[in-house]
Every structure is written in C-alpha cells, then in structure tokens.
Amino acid sequence: MKGRLVRDLAGALIVVTMAAGPAVAQRPDRSAPPAPGPAPSLRLPVIEQRSLSNGLPVWIIESHEVPLVQLNLVFRSGSGEDPAGRYGVASLTADMLDEGAGDRSALEIADAIDGLGAVLTTASTFDASAIRLNVPVARLDEALAVMADVALRPAFPAADLERVRKDRLTSLLQVRDEPASLASIALARAIYGPDHRYGTPAMGTRTSIEALTAADLRAFHATHYVPANATLLVVGDVRPDAILPRLEQRFGTWAGVAPERTPLGTTRADARRIVLIDAPGTSQSQIRIGAVGAARTTPDRAAIEVVNTLLGGTFTSRLNQNLRETHGYSYGAYSAFDLRRSPGPFMAAAGVQTDKTAAALTEFFREFTALAKPTPDAELKPARDYLALSYPAEFETLTDLSRRLEELAIYEQPVDTLEQYVERVQAVTPGTAARAAATYIRPSTFVIVIVGDRATIEPGLRALDLAPIATWEVGPLLEGA
C-alpha cells in the first residue's frame, strides 16, 4: 500500500459492523484486479452510399433501436473560407439559416420544429458547416420540409440579422468576463497572428461583425452551400429505398458548382514567449500553452493521438497527474491537438491557483521535456489500449454515428478509415511515438498565455525566467482593426 497510513480506528469499526451483520459471504480474491476477457470487436454498421439526381451523396445507416432519425447535411466549408475583412461570415451564415427561410419566419420555423418534438440545429467550425435534424420518424416529412427551407432557402431577413448581430456583440462583451475563453483566444492570436484565419475567433471581432451585411451572407451561402460541396447523412429508423424518394423531393433539384478553396496563410515556428493578460482579483491563473500542431490528414495522426493521450488526453495523463493529483494546483490539466484542414493548434491548458502560477509552469515544461525521452512500450500500451478499446463507445447513439460519418465526409476520407483506426493506433511503436513527440511537442517554440492577477503573478514569472514576457490588453483581441 505504498507506505500509506492505515487508521486503526477505521479498521476496528469495520470489524464491529461485520460481527453485527449476517453471515459473511465467501471472500473473493482481491489480490489482483480481474483481467478483462477478449476485447469485443466493433461491428460497424453497413453504410449505404447512394446519391440524388443532382449528385448529392446520401449515406444511410439503418438503426432500428429507437423510432428516431438523425439527418445531417454537411458542407466542406467553414470559417477557414471567410474572406479577409469578412471574418465571421461562415459562422454568422450558419447561425442565420433558421432565422427565416422560404416562406417561414424565424418564429414559424422554431414553432414547427418544436411542435414536432424535433431538434434542428445549424452550426459551423473552421472546416465545415452543418444543418442537423433529429426527429421522431413518424414526423419526418414535415420536419424535412422545414430543414430543406433552412438549408436551401434562407432569407437572412434584415431585422433578424440585426438581432443576431446584437446577440453576438453582447456575447463578445461577455467574453471579457471569462478568463478561460480569453486565454484560448489570446493563444490562437499569439500562435497565428492577425492575418491567418486561425488567429481570430470563428465569430470574428466587433469590427468585422459590425461590418457584415446580408449580401455577404447570401454570397457565402450561394458559393458554399451547394450539393457538390455537401454530403447528406441519414442514420436511424429508416429504410434506404423508402427514404430516398422523399430526400429526392426535398434536395434533388438544387444545383451549384463546387467552390474553390482559399489557401490559408503559412505559419512558421515561434520562439518561446509569454503573453500576460491582467485579470485583477481572480483567484486562479488560466494557462494556455501551444504552437501550430498538425493537419487533419497528417499520416502521423495515430502517433499524435497516442502521444497526446500520454501527455494530457486522459485523467491519468502526465499533465493531470502532475498538476492535479500530485500537486493539487489545479482542478484539472489537459492537452489537445485540434486537427483541422490546415495545421491547427496544439494546446496544453489548466486553471491554477494564483499563488502557484510559476510553479505550475515549471511542471508543464517538466512534462513537455520528459516527452523527449523514449517512452517504454509498457507505458505506451495503456495509451494505445485506451484509444482502441474506447472506440466502440463512439458509435452508441444515432448522433454519435452521424458525427463519425461527418468526419469522413468533411475530410473526404474513405469509409474504411473507421475500421482501420484501431489497427493504426495499435501499430504505434516507441519509435513512431518518439518521432511524433519530437516533431509536434517542441517546448522551445511554445507560446505561453496567462490570464491572471498580474500584480501577484508577474514577479514570480520574471524570477522563473522561462521566456520573455509581453503584456497584452483584451481590447485589440476582441475589437479587431
């Protein structure tokens, strides 16, 4: 028991209660944890790949567990396609789709969907935009009619646009109150700068949000929301032959040519530096550390995921064990690679109590540096097993399934990518893991953003002498040029 103190009192009382209870059952052997049996294999459901007469690919998975169906219409364009000076247009376009479409007002759309017990959402990321419908199968037809209006015929009414714009500007104002959000926004800016799209939040800045017009939204919609740029995913209690004619009726006559992709700017390795943002009176420092990571299509993906699992991907990862379980500096520490179409950021993060800010940074960098040492296979195996064995759980619900299919559609990957995932993860060796760590975890290039009580933490940061310190104001990050 690792020399742990055992309290006599506790033991004694347990004996007493046992004597008062019924006859004790036979004791199982607790000397070693029971070893799991052979791992179950994931039975991936069959994906029916069809298309409509306009070429729109339709992928269907039958699942008859519950009387629901999930339909996701995904487009391979997101905030990465925002033109310069129009940051936020992809995000605002997606947000405005259900604010009036076809002959329906925003309220009529909401009432129709709510009345059907359906959920209709519109969303975008840096790489994609999506309209997602979850509906009881008995009410599919009515819901499809609304979904088609929202996807194909958004009206972008002026009054609704002004309301949503005001909502976004208020949200941006509220970000000033959230040290964790500010730290992530500042890290992206510090890594990518103001000219690369990834250096500014998907929503844009106050200046860019104020400048967007309905014409911008219509142009983005006309260019990117076309069948040649889309895939329709259907998962649930349906039969392919029965649902295809209904989809053809709603989505089969829409047309348009595939958009040209805007190449994003290049990035180069940075020199280590600290960006400090003052948050007077807070009791924690929000720390974000990162650099440019990797692209979604990198051949190193499996090795990157195994290395990140080891570093900060799970509860038992090195960062969380160190900062939370050993030192108690934080409620939790983690790291993640955001794999985007162009190389997205790597980020390690924690909120730490103010008086431990410098000490926590020392521990972060201790763990980054330790990754440069070879990891024995015995330590890699649990990380590989975690990723491989938890994979089936990612296919449990209709929504889970549809999201896995979205990834294939957005990044134009073959269907067997899903089946090969486990094999690829299990093939990561100490050698490939070491190469991935050396390539993608380079502490000398990391930018460190700290949002915290400057007066309290700055002396410790200077004494630590980890990197040069710059002080940033919040304004320029959120206001824009």
Place this chain on the structure above:
Amino acid sequence: MNRGFSGAVAAALLVFVAEGAAQSPLEVPYRLVRLDNGLSVILHQDRSVPVVSVNVWYRVGSANEEPGRTGLAHLFEHLMFEGSKHVPTGEFDRLLEAAGGSNNATADNDRTFYYEDLPSNALELALYLESDRMGYLLEGLSQETLDNQRDVVKNERRQRYDDAPYGRAWLELDTLLFPAGHPYSWSGIGSMADLSATTFEDVARFFRTYYVPNNASVSVAGDIDLDEAERLVRKWFSEIPRGTPVEPLSVSEPALDRVVRKTLTDRVQIPRLFLAWLTPKAFAADEPALEVAAAILADGKGSRLNQALVYGRELAQDVSAYQDGRALAGSFQVIATAKPGVSLDTIQAAIDHELDRLRTTPPDAAELARVINGIEASFYRAMERVGSYRGKALQLNAYYNAVGEPDYFAADLARYKAVTPAAVQAAVAQYLSRDRRVELQVVPEEGR
C-alpha cells in the same frame, strides 16, 4: 423505496423479472436483486454496442452534512478515486483507462453516484473496483490524499464559482431561499473554511455512516448476460458488511412568507437577475405542471419569455426557467441576463407580466402540445445511451431510488402527458407568487 428492508431474508429476493417481453420503445426490462447485505442490484441488457455501464448510487449528499463541514459529501466523492485497500492510489483510473473505460461521479443535495462506462469484456474490473472502495476505502486513504484532494476541490470552487461570471450567485441562491438550518441552505461545493477544517476522522465517519451497502444501489446496463452479471455482482459485493441503517432526513416543509432581495457585485459586464421560488419536491403531484410551465416560459424561440425578452423588445441576452425538484423540496428559477443598458427592474417587470398572464389564463392547447412533444422525444433519445450522466444505467438507478421502480420511464412520461392547461395555470398561481420569492441581482463592480 426499500430502505427498511430486513436482513433476515436468507436468499436474495428476486423482486421482478421482465426480460424478453415484447416491449414498447420506452420499456426497459430489468432484473432487480437484493443481496443479503441490503445492496440493491438492477441489471438491464442492451446489446446494441459492446459497451456496459456500471452506476453506483449512494443515498447521501450535501443535505447530510453537518454545520462546519459543508462540502464534505463532494470532497468525499473525490476521495473515492484515490485508492482502496487492494487498489493503490492512482490505479483506479489507470486500470479503467487501460481497459478502454471512462468514469466520473457527481454529488448533489440528496445523492452521490459513480459510474464506469467500459467495453463489455471489462465489466468485472468495474465491479472489482467499485466493491473495493465500498468495502475497503479507508484502508487505502491517507492524510496526504485528503490534503491533495482538498486542494483540488478548492481549485474546483475557484474555477467553477469564484472566478466564473455570476458564479457566486449559485452559491447564494439556496441560502436565500431555504431557512437557516435547512439541509439545502448551504452549497454543495462547501465553504473554503469548512473544506480547510475537514479532518480524516470526519471523512472516516462519513464513510462508515453512509457508504454502506444497505444505503446504496448498483445498476448495470448494456452488453451483458444477466445471469453472469448477477453472478459477478454477488461475487464482489456480497462480502461487504451491512451497516447501521441510515434514517431518511426528516425536515419540515420549508416556507417563504416574503420577498428576499439581495444584490451582489461581480466581475461581469452586464447584470443578471435570478428569481427563485420554493416549489414541490421531485415526483410530487404538482411537479410536472411546473416543469411544463418552465418550458412554456423559456424553452425554445417561441416560448413566452424568449418572445417577450429576447426576440421582441430585445431586453435580455438570454432567459431560462426550470423546476428543480429535489428529494426534500423543490425550487423554481427564472434567470435572465440584461442586454447592455437595460435595467434589471425592466426585465423583472417583463417577467412578471408573463407570469401574470399564465397565472390568470391557461396556456393554449398548441402551446402545451409543443412542450409535451418535446418531452416525449427526449424520453426516446434517452433510450439510446446506457452510460454517462444521461444513460439508462443511471436512470434505472434514479427511478429506483425515487419511486422504488426502476422501469418508470413510461410512467414518468405519462405524468407529463396528463398535464392540462388548467393545471399549468393553477401551479403558476399557487407557487410562483410575486410576494414570496428570492430576487437576486448580480451587477457589475464599480468601474466596469
């Protein structure tokens, strides 16, 4: 509930078996077993994916805490992951992750539950780990792990409440709403002073009092063979001795006879209003009508408060309403964040106008149907997942502990379907009074 169950029954009592029957989409067949030591065991088979969830529910929460030791139930929840007699510190999570599992836990006023979601081949590992900490936790704990998790919990409090915008309002709301001394009148996260004062002996006493098999139930749902799962649960849990029975808390019905007003300043840009009322407890007769009222008021774009505050006059950035039915009492809350430049008095007047409408006129049938359809669809969606915070393993356990019947899904939905427009109006009139409530305003600090 079967808390008074006697240990005199020799063999486990098979209360109900319903597996294999033709089922409606909301029927969840289960096997309920009682072990000699008083532990209730619920087993449900769902083989759609090779995953199983184990949910262990203890009938203890912050309501069981004593003065000067607020936060103990939640701090204790953290300590449950720090090792037990046969599981060294750190191994609980390491073993589960290496098997492809995930886990977590949560403590509220009335209960604390723990879950493991894992590939079905590793079911026995979860049962081993859960039984070891139920039977042998204290032999694995030390002053060092207590001190470490005390620091972690203090950082949780800093992150989720002290530094979070409007976070301190959540700590105040129940204190303003419930009379001093009521078990809901303190926050579950605990005060920093009480967390600092908590000793190893407090932890040990809490464990011996509440973490006994006769105060717990285990639910296993997913890709299992029922007989084999029952055998494994018996194997690992049967040896744990029954403890002294835990008497249910008995408190008088809380009452509020006036308006309690308070203003907090916080590091926020714009003000937020919290209105709160005392309402019936979970599964009380009037509770569904209040939940429907909350949805009519604030669920979806077409809801009344959204139309009045967020969409029409654009007074508020957001508005929400909910009935929070707990074991001893309930509360109803309406929360709205102002648009910049709009006063909270204007917002409160607009909310009161909508409450008055609902107080004096029943909602129309279409409005009610919209809400009921949404609730019904959410019941179906909840059937899809076995684990985590919303899955069937948890829900079977929650129903069992609340009403004594694990498969209460269809009956629960029927409670909502029975709500009439008149019942909604009556509930609003009876419980959401203008002159018996908490009005808590959170406003920006000077200079913001």
